[in-house]
Amino acid sequence: MAQPDETHDEALFSWLKSANQHPDFPIQNLPMGVFKTRDLPPRCGVAIGDEIIDLAKLATSSPFDGLAGEALSTLTGKTLNPFIQLPRSYSAAFRLALSRSLRAGSRLEAIVRETLISKHDVEMCLPCSIGDYTDFYTSIHHATAVGKLFRPDNPLLPNYKWLPIGYHGRASSVVVSGQQVYRPNGQVLRPNSNEPVMLPSEKLDYEAELGIFIGCPSPQFSPLEIEQAEKHFFGVCMLNDWSARDIQAWEYQPLGPFLSKNFVTSISPWIVTAEALIPFRVQPTKYSDRPYVAALNSPFNTSNGGLDIQMRVSLRTAQMKASNEAPVTLSKTSFKHAYWTVAQMISHHTTTGCNLNAGDLFGSGTQSGPEPEEAGSLLELTEGGKKPLTLPNGEQRTFLEDGDEIILSGFCISSSGLRIGIGNVSGQIASTTPGPGAPMFSGQSL
Amino acid sequence: MAQPDETHDEALFSWLKSANQHPDFPIQNLPMGVFKTRDLPPRCGVAIGDEIIDLAKLATSSPFDGLAGEALSTLTGKTLNPFIQLPRSYSAAFRLALSRSLRAGSRLEAIVRETLISKHDVEMCLPCSIGDYTDFYTSIHHATAVGKLFRPDNPLLPNYKWLPIGYHGRASSVVVSGQQVYRPNGQVLRPNSNEPVMLPSEKLDYEAELGIFIGCPSPQFSPLEIEQAEKHFFGVCMLNDWSARDIQAWEYQPLGPFLSKNFVTSISPWIVTAEALIPFRVQPTKYSDRPYVAALNSPFNTSNGGLDIQMRVSLRTAQMKASNEAPVTLSKTSFKHAYWTVAQMISHHTTTGCNLNAGDLFGSGTQSGPEPEEAGSLLELTEGGKKPLTLPNGEQRTFLEDGDEIILSGFCISSSGLRIGIGNVSGQIASTTPGPGAPMFSGQSL
CATH class of the missing domain: 2.30.30.230 (Fumarylacetoacetase, N-terminal domain)
Incomplete structure (x- = not known):
């Protein structure tokens, strides 16, 4: 760079x-x-x-x-x-x-x-035609917090610090900021039950992520060295990886999240280019007790592979909108806390020979900072729904309710005071309104 | 239909x-x-x-x-x-x-x-531009056999009979039959080790699947009832979901397979249309101790949702090719053994609101029949690599070796004798040959 x-x-x-x-x-x-x-x-x-x-x-x-x-x-x-x-x-x-x-x-x-x-x-x-969408898991704070909910004594899996965990997402359902988000129906296994029920998700959540666009294509069977990877980094946007936690918990074993994520992913409309981000390059935060593995290490990445992109999540409930109140900030963090960098994600993605195309989109995974109040999802902020948030107007939230609007915004400020915006991505939750011919799923038992 | x-x-x-x-x-x-x-x-x-x-x-x-x-x-x-x-x-x-x-x-x-x-x-x-590729897991015999390798006492997970498990795959790396398959490099955790090494996969495998093409699109936030689903079924091909088992084992927790699958997926070149398949409709095989859940059930699906598509996997090693021997059959099965039908896959995929586009591709998941010799992968045929296959010429195989060619073919024969072919998909394994600028990964320690 x-x-x-x-x-x-x-x-x-x-x-x-x-x-x-x-x-x-x-x-x-x-x-x-x-x-x-x-x-x-x-x-x-x-x-x-x-x-x-x-x-x-x-x-x-x-x-x-x-x-x-x-x-x-x-x-x-x-x-x-x-x-x-x-x-x-x-x-x-x-x-x-x-x-x-x-x-x-x-x-x-x-x-x-x-x-x-x-x-x-x-x-x-949408700024471009998105061929493939991949979602990573680069925040060690998010991975640890979510792992803790399932495995209190062993929150971080053994592979986490060795490679950037990622999985393929759904490209067709990526939408631009402003698109309404319909509460999804799905199979859910309620506590103390052996049989799932079909109902509108009761644990609808957001995930605050950075979106990363691939530029110059990379051919199949030609892995990209970490030093080459950034040539394929076109730019960034903000990304909300809407997630239905109850549907996810029931469906995700053994092959990963599917319907709990693929109904919609929202992105901010402007791509801030890799060139514009140069003043906001930083050394990646070091969390590891050892250096990165050789294939994911480079002098440039070690010194400048990070990006200090500030991220803010705000919520505006229907009640707040009705009484003309401003959105309330739920959390603040920065992409500089990510364990893995953009170059590492790109290089890793091609390791076995996968090709990348112009317009492919990566999600960074939920970005959570080191402090609990910097968490990038309600799952973390409410400890799996156990500790409701109380909003300034007295309303409480564990997960999202109909009418809630989530606004994720990003910006950069350099040490010398230069500020640029990455943009905003917003989406408001609508109750499930079956379209023509759509099944009436609501609360029905299987 | x-x-x-x-x-x-x-x-x-x-x-x-x-x-x-x-x-x-x-x-x-x-x-x-x-x-x-x-x-x-x-x-x-x-x-x-x-x-x-x-x-x-x-x-x-x-x-x-x-x-x-x-x-x-x-x-x-x-x-x-x-x-x-x-x-x-x-x-x-x-x-x-x-x-x-x-x-x-x-x-x-x-x-x-x-x-x-x-x-x-x-x-x-390639017959069409593939927007999104989804891989399912519809063979209960495959799911059980693979589960047995990891959890001998409890091979099938509790969600299996409730919904068609699936995950998103990589669309960009789908290729047409004949494309060489380069042995992928990747991180592998060897037995009795705490640290992964980067090496060419030692457990490269095939997966014999049916490919399913989506035709008429289905809009976002409009779930498809099971009765409507087949209107969106365009046709089928044969699909080989090449898999690196050692890379998969290390990377797949907690978000599912990623690099172990995304380097290449091969399909046969002809799409046999849903219309051509009408004479080969069958009642789905019943394995369940109870009926399908309501949202995935319909009279048509119960009586005619299955497809009797015969599948054959053959192997031709480099030695067999050199001595002009014909390929040897590794296994035979039929898609009629699948636990979930095409209509159920389509309907389920849209449950939470995911849209489908014309040209989207589904993999059926590895198709294995009820008998062990009907298994659709080497992982199953060799019990995780523990029991090598001995070929007629005396060669042995646990997983694929360089020069091996896998040919997956499909055909249908009706009760009255009508026969149609689905096509062949073949791929030969090449040793890793780094392209220009590609990293020299071979066997290097991290």
Whole structure:
């Protein structure tokens, strides 16, 4: 990975007023996404201040030369895939050219200004076509806390510190922020029962994760060394891995979570690129009593493999919404606490020969910090539902109730004060409303 | 599902000589796939006798009316996806029109004959773009045999008879028959050791499965009742879920198999449609001490939910190939022994609201029959590697060795003698040959 360059300079000043000192989308960020408007079909954009650059429109002016120009010409379709599959030199060149075009005094101001659309006039879409989705388990604090609920004396399994545990998730049900989440029905084995019942999940939970997009593809049967891995790291978003804990407990042996996770996974709409994250690189937190295994170790990873991405989870209940109260923060943590880094996840994923495609999505696994109040799920915050949370308005929660909205947000602040936003992903729980022909499952006995 | 109709009539006689009494591709089968030739890019085809119908070429003549004609017009691209997403009425109409065009005396003989390409002149491709791949665990004999290796007194987990256990697999690494399989490297915990080592898998295995393709999509948050499920069943192929048992044993707790399975999954090239399978419908074998749960039960499923698809696994070692010996049969079974049916897999998959897309692939899970010699993997046939198989030429096997070729084939024979082939999927094991820049893992200690 490169060092910070002129695109990260905190002194950069844009001709676009709203970009300067913008808490999420200053000129140093330039995240990429796909949006549509009442009149325009889905198209690629870059967020800057309170505006969005319509890249298809920008491309018609061919304002950039060289790699940046070639890169822009791939951004005229309905997804970012043709762009993110390019070698990283293209995205870096595009970032530099776009940054220069947005600076005060740029000769391209008029051309770029013509392409701006207010963020209030758009609806965000999935940023790319997601071929495969993999969910990791990189927070040792989460793994330990969840393990403790099942195995108090031996919470962490023997393999945890040797390799980044992961499993395949469902790509088809990944949705963009704002999509309502219907409480799933499923088989549940209640305590002191031998027979499961089919009912709407009584233990619906969120999981606060970082989403990681793969860029440049990696072919089958060609494992990626850890040193090569970051060439395939395109960028990040926030990800909520909605989970039905009661369904999960009954179904997951012996092959892992399935229906308890695959009904929906929500992501924030903007991809913050690996280039924009350079100032927020940190040394990974060390928890191990020994170094990483050779295949998952590298000097760069040891010194700069971590990312200090702050994460916040907030809840707004239906009652809070009705009385116009602001969401309440449930937890705060940072991805810097993860036991495994992005490079380690990518390299490990290809060890046996699995290929990666542009637009593949990884979830980092629930991110929980070292302190109990930094936990990234209700399962942990309420100790498996045993200790309800009491909210400021007096309401209590063990798991999510109908009408609850969960908002997961992310941002980075560098040691010198530069701040960029990763974005927000929100979802509100709706009671199960069977669609046409859907089974009436509610509470029925099997 | 419909009853057998004129397209299944055993007396049908084709103007194409090689189709009549063809063991795999008689006029009653008409499986669909994608092929390419030295001169032609990938295109859709139907296998008939020793020939393949070039559907893009056929479409230029617009030989069919109505739904069949509309269906044919979707078959001019590089994948079957635009066709298989259509409602089943289209594929049924297309099948009928194609069957009639191939019968002796058809007025379309000259037009269809013009589109034929010899199967010897083509290379088969993946039949469709696979969005998501899910692997089930439907053989109670496999689940019991594998469970016995780990828990001799309690082999079958309590959830097994209540729901079809499944997990998400890797779609990107599904390949078509013939692709070489490189022995994967991975972390393995050897017996009597506390520290894993990285080495080429010493327990590489096959898993004989049925592949099931989803046709008509099912939207998110709209569970499919069991009665509706088969409308979304497009067809089947044979599937080999290559598995590295030593890597699997170390990595799979607590979230399921990951790298031990995701390096490659091989499928046979032709999709035999649900319509072609109608004569081979059977009552599912009953193993349960009680009926299926209500949500997974239906009169049709109880009477006709099973499919009698015969499966054969053969092995040809490098030594056998060198001395020109034929492959040796390792096991025989039938999908009729599966505990769970296709309709139950589809319905269950959508229970919590997961959407299905056209081209999604399910694996049935390893199919093992009730007798030990009917087991669908070496793990079972050798009791975890403890009892080597002795082959007719004197070679022994516990797991697969370099140069071994596994051929999985499938076919159906009705009670009245009609036979159709499902196809073959083969793969030969190659020693690990690191690609450019790939790590030299061989036997190295961590």
